Amino acid sequence: MSIKAFSAKIFSKYIRHKIDYWSSHPEETQQRVFQELLSKAQNTKFGKDHQFSTIKTYEQFAEQVPIRDYEELKPYVDEMVAGKPDILWPGKPLYYAKTSGTTSGAKYIPLTKESMPTHIKAARNAILCYIEDTGKAEFVDGKMIFLQGSPELTEKNGVKLGRLSGIVAHFVPAYLQKNRMPSWETNCIDDWETKVATIVEETKQEDMSVISGIPSWVQMYFEQLQHNTGKKVGELFPNFDLFIYGGVNYEPYRAKFENLIGRKVDSIELYPASEGFFAFQDRQEDKGMLLQLDSGMFYEFVVAEEFYNDKPKRLTIGEVEIGVNYVMLISTNAGLWAYNLGDTIQFTSVKPYKIIVSGRIKHFISAFGEHVIGKEVEQAMQEASSKSSVRISEFTVAPQITPEGEELPYHEWFIEFENEPEDLANFARVLDEALQRQNSYYYDLIVGKVLQPLKITKVPQDGFQKYMKSIGKLGGQNKLPRLSNDRKIAQELEKIKIQ
Template sequence: MGLKSTLSRPLATYIARQYARWQHDPIGTQQRVLRGLLERGAGTAFGQAHHLGGVRTAQDFAWQVPVRDYEALKPWFERVKAGEADVLWPDKPLYLAKTSGTTSGAKYIPLTKDSIPNHINGARDALLHYVHRTGKSRFLDGKLMFLSGSPELETVGGIHTGRLSGIVNHHVPAYMRRNQLPSYATNVIEDWETKLDRIVDETLPERMTLISGIPPWVQMYFDRIVQRTGRPVGEVFPEFDLFVYGGVNFEPYRKKLLETIGRPVDSVELFPASEGFLAFQDEPGNPGLLLLLDAGIYYEFVPAERFFEKSPPRCTLAEVELDRQYAMVLSSNAGLWGYSLGDTVRFVSKYPFRVVVTGRIKHFLSAFGEHVIAEEVEQTLREAMRQHPEVEVVEFTVAPQVSDDPAVPSRHQWLIEFARPPHDAAAFAAALDASLRQRNVYYDDLLRGHILAPLQLTPLPAGAFQRYMKSQGKLGGQNKVPRLSNDRTLAEGLLGVG
């Protein structure tokens, strides 16, 4: 066993004990975090405008600071972006994380001196918890590959600006950088397909032990490995032991990824965002992600079904219920205040508080009043694939198909790119319909009432999703395909490039 793997074990024990301390009092920990944020933020322009200095309780805070998304907070972010100090947090941020926005183009999320450790330590602690729980640390002695965005930064308002994954790349400890792939020269390549070929060139001769990234882009990397060698990934890299992923639900990709690897490997799920590193899988085999409560982030949770009300209720950690959908609201030492993250979660345990990520609050399908969410369509697909084990899915999305003909009912359209299609497409579509009806009573009612017809399954040709993402300038990196949408924009785009 190498030096890194040997030294990681006592460090993993130390970190696990630190986490155990705040897990003993999670509610008190969150109250302490809120007090600390208020003390630091009271003197900022935002703090003075919202009277943060007079806030004493969570209820006071909810009264003084409304829930707002990036668009609503954009005037404040624009002042930060222009180089003004003491706007949302003392001084200026160290970085701006540039990320894609749905309505306003690029978003610029501040990363401060106080918030950067959350991003760095969150990923580190996820791996150390894995070491602590399993005793496995050999992977630290091999090569670690992180599929990410370019680490090249630009300057906006005197502030270094770039993709979050690229910013974090600059803070990888020196002792880990020797193990890290791809190289800097490869990582800065903007064209994803060119970059991917270079990554394959660099990794094939190496002793790869950990591979990390968003599942669909990792699958592209695996496919290139298989194409180049004619062998499964697990044979090409016999010491590849750990797959680390985040950003999307792994389940729709699991079967094809594992088949491409050719053997089982351990996995760790992360919940990173430009706004903060929020949770990670602290127990192998437990799908719940441990919410990080002592990392400079104060959480509030809005019941998803009430999110679009004028004044929706805001639950503190003490008030959340198990197995209920919540939209996440963050306030943090990055200068975010009452910030609607856009992600929805469901609590699967308390003490410790663990969540599963269920989708995006704006990514739902309710063109006919059914309010289908991402978690439901992902579970639906998984159940249909269980009934049809020959099926492998590359990517999919669901859109409404509204009929202009009163004699022809409207329906959902499932656009699926198959690696292996079903033997009986009609039976597979029926399995999808039956599974979704079980999970969503409104959808079931609409079919029973003949308001909707059974769904339409539309297989897409190989590479359709890649071609569409490329046409949008979103191929690779941290970009994700929405699971569902309330209009036809994505569906028509896919059909247009298919």
């Protein structure tokens, strides 16, 4: 065992001990974070506008600080981006993570000197927890690849900005720099297809041990590796044993990944975003991700079904329950306050607090009151695929409200198969039955003949990549919504569907 691997094992035990302490004192930890945030921000414009200096309890905070999403926080962000200090957080941010907006165009998410280290520490700790959990540390001596956005940064009124993954690339610790791939020059390539092709050329002869990225884009890398070399990824990289991912659920991709690799590999799920690094999988046998309660973020939760009520009840960490679908709100040391991320989560454990991401509050199908969410369609797909040799490249779901003729409405599943089922109609039936088990409202609508069972529309090979490219979102941190309550995506996919 190398000195680096031995040192990683020792350090992992120390970090695990620290994590176990705060995770076993969740309410105390969150109360401390809450008080620190209010104290540090009370003299900012936002703090003065919301009378932080008078807030003594959480109940006062919930009364004085309304829930906001980016659009509603934007007037403050605009002042900050214009160069004014002390708006949402003391001083000016270190960076802005620039992300795609909805109605407001580009979004500028602040990263401060207090918040930036928490992103780096959480990513590091995820790997250290894996080492402590499994005893495996030899991978630290191999090459590691992180498929990410360009690290090239621009500047806006004295503050650097770029994609979060590109910003994080500037903070890779020195002891990993020699292991890290691809090269800086390759990482700076903007065109995703050109970038992946170049990464393939740079890495195909290397000893890759860790590969990280959003599954859909790592899949593209694996496919090109196989096409370029004629070999399975696991044969090409015999020491590749750890896949680190985030952004989307890995389970719908797992069967295809194992086929591309040629064997099973360990995986670690992360929950990072520009707004914060919220959770990571800390135990291999437990798919729940440990919520980061000690990372400068105060969490609130609203039951998803009540979120659009006039004054939805806001819950703190000690009030949540396992299995309930919550909208997660954050207040952070980057200056976000009662901020609606748009994500929905469910707790899988409360000792310690572990979560899964169940979807997006705006990504659902409820054209008939069924309120089907991302987790449910992914679980249904996983169940149906596991009962056959079917492998899925990608899929999304949309409602068909006005079918032709006398047909009942239905959910339309656009699926890109790597290998198709022998009996597509039977696969659709199994898939529909799995979704009915996931969602009782959907079951009632099927039984009550309000909806007919789902229908599958086949998407040709690389069809989803073509769609993402057509909207300028190929690669990087961009993700395809698993489901929509309208047919905007469906209408585009219909143009490239298999006849």
